[in-house]
Amino acid sequence: MTTITKEQPTPAQAPDGGPLLQASGVIMRFGGLTAVRDVDLTVNSGEIVGLIGPNGAGKTTFFNCLTGLYVPTEGTVSYRGEILPPKPHLVTQAGVARTFQNIRLFSNMTVLENVLVGRHTRTREGLLSALIRGPRYHKAEARSRERAMEILEFIGLADKADHLSRNLPYGEQRKLEIARALASEPGLLLLDEPTAGMNPQETRATEELVFAIRDQGIAVLVIEHDMRFIFNLCDRVAVLVQGEKLVEGTSDIVQQDERVIAAYLGEPFEGAPADEGDAAVEQAEAGFGAEAEAEAGAGTRAEAGADAGIAADDAGEEQENDR
Amino acid sequence: MTDIPVAAAETAAVTTAKPSARRIAPFVPLPLTAARAVTLIGVVATIAATFMSWTYTTDFPGDLTVTGYPGGLQVLTLVSGILTGLFALGAFGLKGLRWLAPNHSHNAVLLLALGTFATTWYTVIAIAQELGGLANLDPGGFVAAVGTLVLLIGALALPIHRHPQEDPNAEYFELGRLSTVPVAVAGYKWLRELRPHHTDLPVPDPTRLPGWVQRLIITLAAAVGLEVLTYGLATGYTEIFLGFLIVVVFAIWALSASGLLRQFSGLTAAHRSFANTMGFLAALAYPFAQNDEHYANLGVNILIFGTVALGLNIVVGLTGLLDLGYVAFLGVGAYAAALVSGSPFSIWSGVQFPFWAAALTGMAASLVFGVLIGAPTLRLRGDYLAIVTLGFGEIFRIVVNSLDGVSGPKVTNGPNGISQIPDLSIFGYNLGDSHDVGSVTLGRFANYYLLMLLITVIVVLIFTRAADSRIGRSWVAIREDETAATAMGINGFRVKLIAFALGASLAGLAGTVSAHVTYNVVPSPYQFAGAAPPNSAFLLAAVVLGGMGTVSGPILGAALLYLIPEKLGFLQRYELFAFGLALVLIMRFRPEGIIPNRRRQLEFHEDETLVPGKRPLGDDTVPVSSAGA
Ligand SMILES: Nc1ncnc2c1ncn2[C@@H]1O[C@H](COP(=O)(O)OP(=O)(O)O)[C@@H](O)[C@H]1O
Ligand SMILES: [Mg+2]
Secondary structure (H helix, E strand, O other), X not given: OOOOOOOOOHHHHOOOOOEEEEEEEEEEEEOOEEXXXXXXXXXXXXXXXXXEOOOOOOHHHHHHHHOOXXXXXXXXXXXXXXXXXXXXXXXHHHOEEEOOOOOOOOOOOXXXXXXXXXXXXXXXXXXXXXXXXXXXXXXXXXXXXXXXHHHHHHHOOHHHOOOEHHHOOHHHHHHHHHHHHHOOOOOEEEEEOOOOOOOHHHHHHXXXXXXXXXXXXXXXXXXXXOHHHHHHHOOEEEEEEOOEEEXXXXXXXXXXXXXXXXXXXXXXXXXXXXXXXXOOHHHHHHHHOOOOOHHHHHHHHHHHHHHHHHHHHHHHHHHHHHX | OOOOOOOHHHHHHHHXXXXXXXXXXXXXXXXXXXXXXXXXXXXXXXXXHOOOOOEOOOOOOOOOOXXXXXXXXXXXXXXXXXXXXXXXXHHHOOOOOHHHOOOOOOHHHHHHHHHHHHHHHHHHHHHHHHHOOHHHEOHHHHHHHHHHHHHHHHHHOOOEEEOOOOOOOOOOHHHHHHHHOHHHHHHHHHHHHHOEOOOOOOOOOHHHOOHHHHHHHHHHHHHHHHHHHHXXXXXXXXXXXXXXXXXXXXXHHHHHHHOHHHHXXXXXXXXXXXXXXXXXXXXXHHHHHOOOHHHHHHHHHHHHHHHHHHHHHHHHHHOOOOOOOOHHHHHHHHHHHHHOEOOOOOOOOOOEOOHHHHHHHHHHHHHHHHHHXXXXXXXXXXXXXXXXXXXXXXXXXXXXXXXXOOOOOEOOOHHHOEOOOOOOEEOOEEOOOOEEEOOEEEOHHHHHHHHHHHHHHHHHHHHHHHHOOHHHHHHHHHHHOHHHHHHOOOOHHHHHHHHHHHHHHHHHHHHHHHHHHOOOEOOOOOOOOOOOOOOHHHHHHHHHHHOOOOOHHHHHHHHHHHHHHHHOHXXXXXXXXXXXXXXXHHHHHOOOOOOOOOHHHHHOOOOOOOOOXXXXXXXXXXXXXXXXX
16 A cells, blocks of 8 residues: 655654543533533544444544534533534644544535545635646646545546446445545544444455555544454454443453443343344354454444444445446 | 434335346237338338328318428427337437447337327327317328328337336335235236336447547537427417427436436536537527527526526525525515615615626625525525525515505505616626627617526536535535534535525526516515516526426526426416426436436446346434434
């Protein structure tokens, strides 16, 4: 993979190991429902942190609180020591970029244009300079395109730059979302289930991709159901169950924790949505691989199966259509 | 929240349309040589018929009584018949004409034959109906009717590229409750299989021709376009305009079916600036090509209407904001210009701004109103903007009506408006006077046409430059998915406000010219819906029908929506009805508008494996609060 030379000296500002993102006491209530209860989470620079939990645990909601899509009922989120205003565009401007669990590309724009939109915060040209088109405008535009192509090269989509993004196969749409987020030159990247619906090879490739992103000095916070993926990848894992942070620690600690196993086995928590179809279990096993940790594997099967299975079905159809 | 993909139903529909499974079948079973012979016989008979007399009285407009010289509607039949013959010979493989069928399909022949048939039968029926009976037809009329029928039958027997056979197990959810009724399903299936299908047939790349040939083709196309347009604008009576519409619609459809249109768009994409220049020159030549003030007036009004539609296109087509009161900004510009025009009915009758200052005043006034309307509403998502703009549009008209010195302060003279607006004078060139340019006399409307053309070019430049820039991309991103756009760092409110204000000021600019062209401004045209343009509903329809987000779409849509009520007088009372019906039909069968956005350029890039209209996890209709759940 090619490397991206970063314009901003972002990694240098926060020395390795220092706290990059600090969420403290985040509470999110929707009417009577508390989706996120008093969650603290720190991501240090240079780290890959995993966020796992059953469906409906509040992981996506927590992401939305971090990125300003939701205004948390209580609690603060700070990035590089400064409190983030709950406005998505300001959060991105500050250096936190994200992807979505349900792919949200700009489907009628080309691949390249999608990435160029990601460059929005790192460019200044307004309407007037677009109309006048002076030399500065041309330079900035050329620079943006060059950077966007570099990122596409890095992600492996450069040859499809002119395709409409909605015509991309599923796996590539996920990749493009990551490329678009990278274009905003983030210091921290939030990935919401980046491998949902992917086959094992694609999942492996995504793993490599996340490592490569980390190697560029971008910290990563990733939500995922695929345990093998998470435990391979993450320096630290936090478990969210029913909106509460149950455990946090290294992969080993989390895998051994009985409460986690219980949560994933579908112990009768109130309102825990565990009955999403057993038919998909077999599908999911393919995704786990044989050498997955026995306990974790068994524990997560039902839950992850439900999700990955459905998504895998979808991906299957996708590939059929492409032929 | 919606973790489960909802696209399962969509998927079934998509898999049925595989480009690989091509079906070529005639509609009428005849051997190929027989079909070709019948087609050519039909062509010859049709052409011959146009030289005969179709009726013996001159009561029917256009004088169809002359033998040996086609007139009126006969000319349309003749042109359409000749085109059919040429395309048929090309499709049959005649050396020298093969370029007319680059995709080796007979579909274009069928469509042209249909057009010839339709326009001829329309003429014959109109003669019989208007003059009271078939007795008014001369033998020539019958020859024409039979000849075009033979032509149509021959064309129907040609091998036509059709939609692939439907999957026997396919389910048609779009039929709703009828989808369980076998008869309805069978009929629907039959209809679906009836459709011709030619869009994915490969065509040779035209850019391999020598450069000067490519330029020559573009030039010729511009000249033909101008000629056709001038002919259409100058049609003197309803019947011939309808016949003209029929021929043009089928001819354009046939051009697309033969692959020529696709090749042509490849050419214009390769020579973008040359093609733009030729288009501009063709538009510039319009007042010189015909020397009638009435048609120059039509031209000005179409340009004004088209320019405003283009401004609206920034708001609706690029940014995806629904503005239902856009015509009010045209009104603000027109009134602002009228007030500073030096008209004796203006409250500042002593003030007479030069044109550039008046134009800036109109733009600025519209801009101010745009910001005033936009600032409080654009922070909200959803339908608020539509409602507020609808209200603003009506309030504007009512307020202007009331500022007459009786119900309110005297500013606009109420319903009487501001009249006697003097003609513009630019660099000592008075647009109200006739000027001789070479052998051609440019009258008042021709002058305004040229001024308006200049403004249209400026607006087109603003549109294209803005659209293809950082700000334009952020507009489109907001249209596509506002949540994702803000998550990519776009300040939605700011960017939407810029689009809204820019759209408003462009309408204001067009309004300043419109005030001078019509000599006066009155409140009544600036309404939401009416039988004649401009009104907000027509403007919106021009954008949507023409093709959202494109440059030529709204201008074409505006031209059509302006001409059709103008030319088809008989629609009068049914006009809004017909207009609504057309809108529904277009939205059903061609939701992307007449000129589709982007895909045209992309056609040449995308490979065969493309899956149209497929979104794996569609949730763009998820309510605001559940963003990203
Ligand atoms: N906008 C919202 N309004 C009401 N409830 C919500 C909203 N967004 C999420 N929730 C609820 O919050 C809980 C957590 O959802 P989510 O964060 O999507 O879970 P996860 O991503 O862990 O699967 C769910 O019970 C969900 O229904
Ligand atoms: Mg989620």
